[in-house]
Amino acid sequence: MPTNEELLLLDLWVSPFSTRVKIALAEKGLSYKTQEEDVLGGKSDLLLKSNPLYAKVPVLLHNGKPVVESTNIVYYIDETWPSPQLLPACSYGKSTARFWADFIDKKVFDAGRNIWQSKGEELEAAKNEFIDILKKLEGAMGDKDYFGGDKFGFVDVILIGLTTWFYAYEKYGGFKIEKECPKFAAWVNRCKERDSVAKNYIDPERTHEFVGLLRKMHGVE
DSSP: OTTTTOEEEETTTOHHHHHHHHHHHHHOOOEEEEEETTTSOOOHHHHHHSTTTOOSSOEETTTEEEEEEEHHHHHHHHSSSSSSSSSSHHHHHHHHHHHHHHHHHHHHHHHHHHHTOOHHHHHHHHHHHHHHHHHHHHHHTTSSBBBTTTTHHHHHHHHGGGGGHHHHHHHHTTTHHHHHHHHHHHHHHHHHHHHHTTTTOHHHHHHHHHHHHHHHHHTTT
């Protein structure tokens, strides 16, 4: 990265959305600084100024200019530093990747939240909905190693960060992804072999503890 480039990531250690950005930055070989935010307590002035609409992490400041929303940030990183390319080269490939990124953003995290926020029949319905989403993603991947084919790419970056919370979903939902969606579980393990993922993957046990705290805050426990 040129010496006049400055990257600062407003971060939360447990955020799967921040993990996306860290993985994308690692794939590009970019160095950056982080500022840990206390989103459950007092948010920094820099965060409130950089993302006044949502006041959420992650925010990537590139030479002081804020880029917000994790998928949008990954787009920005891929366009600004195009090598190695995360999005496919062809227009059709790009449109397909964007479609599945949008599907992931609309479905996966919310479905997981429904698991840890629920009990009884609602929990069972939430678990079944979550597994159905993963099966749809398995279908999208087909027999390929990654969502874009034989190369780790954009959709993989968007999704793998979210899987750092999946252990908590399994524990509270009483199921195993490896049993329900073996192809998806194999993809997760394949991604975790990459340095960019392994070095930025949140410890699932710590995530599970954090989700337990959220359950208490929401009166589930």
